[in-house]
Amino acid sequence: MAKTLDPKAPLRLGIAGLGTVGVGVIKIVQQKAELLSKRTGHPIVITAVSARTRDKDRGVDISGYAWEDDPVSLALRKDVDVFVELMGGADGPAKAATEAALSAGKDVVTANKAMLALHGQDLAIQAEDNGAVLRYEAAVAGGIPVIKSLTEGLAGNRITRIIGVMNGTCNYILTRMENEGLPYDEVFAAADALGYLEADPTLDVGGIDAGHKLALLASIGFGTQVAFSDMVLEGIERITISDIRHAADMGYRIKLLGVAQMTGRGLEQRMTPCLVPDNSPLGQLENATNMVVIEGDAVGQIVLRGAGAGEGPTASAVLSDVIDIARGTRLATFGQPARELVKAKSAVAATPAPYYLRMSLVDKPGALAKIAAALGNAGVSIDRMRQYGQLENPDVAPVLIVTDATSRHALDHALEEMDATGVLAEAPVAIRIEAV
């Protein structure tokens, strides 16, 4: 994959997508030309851009750049060395233009987690077959250099576990619910008003966006093909303020937590709400900040924390990839040749853990006994249980249970049996308690 610029020759970028991140990249390239040139040995310049709307005040001067309506044409321009894809979307123009660039042997830098989570394996092969590199530091945890740390800095380790809070919007919602005692719907609406949510908000609150990111980290860490479809996904939509308070009473906080680990039964990948100890680095994470914890057999635990989104942080990550390319650093997309990545067997929640269960029982004699029996029959033992009255609806009794460590399989078995008893007033909420 050797591909070196002539000494002092400029590295020419074509940028497709002029939203927040694209504008951030343009600002850095324009304002720090001298610094970038010193650090890489090459001027870094933008030669052409593309976006949906040409005439729009973006707060940066793009008049010196050639304009292309079609990102594929942009990617194929002779005066573009690196195609910078900042349009987003798993398919459509982003993928078409990325493929065009790679086929032409051009390097690609992208912030597109969805595209990589769904098509990363194919795109990585295409890059490697054409002597191009495909980099995506900005796709995971914004400005935190986590792709670099995992692919390069910790490459002497057998990675044992990757944990992360990687959706700032979810953490913002959960933190505000906790700190201000507000219900989910209200904070969700506030986040929406602030523009924190994706056009399809289930990408955020459903855990999909964060799941895309985790799938990429798992591939690098475990040398496996990206397998987003194997990820267990659960959003934060059903978390209530009382769940947050119960968790706090027990010394925990609720986070939308990603966990990837290689188990004896296969690769476990999940992005679900979890209880984590409130004195752990993850438990202490407030607002929209992201955190990724990487555990390796030699290094122990490394914690990386920073802004997971926003113009500056994301542009910083894009630039780090561009700078690598300018310096001649050429790495395989997932840290080893894509054709050598193995297809991992998927293990769904193979590792046992205690669970927090919240359920509402119809207020009939024997209801609680039926719940306890269902757990017992599935081999799930109870660490503590609490039933309490509720003024608003005296016909329903809220019950809180913390189980001992159990497999998700056994727990699901118990939940099915509970459902069949007819004593549940609504579907129970089960939240894993993760040791971090």
Next chain:
Amino acid sequence: MAKTLDPKAPLRLGIAGLGTVGVGVIKIVQQKAELLSKRTGHPIVITAVSARTRDKDRGVDISGYAWEDDPVSLALRKDVDVFVELMGGADGPAKAATEAALSAGKDVVTANKAMLALHGQDLAIQAEDNGAVLRYEAAVAGGIPVIKSLTEGLAGNRITRIIGVMNGTCNYILTRMENEGLPYDEVFAAADALGYLEADPTLDVGGIDAGHKLALLASIGFGTQVAFSDMVLEGIERITISDIRHAADMGYRIKLLGVAQMTGRGLEQRMTPCLVPDNSPLGQLENATNMVVIEGDAVGQIVLRGAGAGEGPTASAVLSDVIDIARGTRLATFGQPARELVKAKSAVAATPAPYYLRMSLVDKPGALAKIAAALGNAGVSIDRMRQYGQLENPDVAPVLIVTDATSRHALDHALEEMDATGVLAEAPVAIRIEAV
């Protein structure tokens, strides 16, 4: 600096120094040969080693490696591509062998912070003049990929400040003093018994070791020549358990904190005890863990945390450099050509801050007034002050003062005037309160 291995050719290491870190490196190379080969495309092998004592059970089999008594001979061997320097010591054999390797155009990977802090500029020039690379991830904060994050991951930023707790032994001592209420001398002795201290313990508790690390980060971050001699150094030897308690009462913890920042008056570099908010990531850092906080104009604040020492973490960092070299990644030692690094003007504590002052006054009427006057005359205003009785020694009155934000210069002026009044029973302790 292009220098590439033939496809599939092994990368051959010569390791000088078979202490904890050397043994850790050997273990990784032996135990993870397949993984390393997959990740780099080249077998990574050890061909020769060197140490002070040949016959010693190190828990690893070195019988397959050639032995050299002299590390210079090791560095110059034809079958060594990368000289791995793990002997330590700023001068002597480590420097001689490093220079020999670089002169011969061989790449060097080292964990030697002292050598780089004192001779980094010369060695970097030597490396670059000979087309070699000189890497040292293991020299700073053990397993945390901080050199990589700063040099590469955040290279699109103008770095504004670097803060770090980078001496695990000092943090261990301060944490145990706080958690167990033990005096400094006792915890120091315990750390010594555990083998946590360098042969010369002032390297640890005097802040020198951590200062070496900070000087390297400052050079990369600010594009300046390493200037360890400009660093303001102050150890933790005079911190008492009562300082720790007073700090805690005010919501702070005491850390041996490194701060490097470029100010209008020049480069400020200091490694001194500081008070930091107890709810900040730095304030929450316990035991021997290290943390480095990097602030950049685009990325905001990035926090990196992990084990700062030990066999596995340090070997992990050494391997990351070796892996970079095997992959063909070739970077300038301090992130840009050494000849282009500027010699920074040194600014001693240019940024103002509040200070915590602890002093013992001779118990005479008017003593406190003289102290207050000295502060006032120097333009230092008092945020709060407390004088309290002391049973053991009724002739001396301990006084605690927190100032408003002031320059260190004004404070030193006040301390001099206080000294001249003759009311101080001993030299005061002044600890900066750092906003982190």
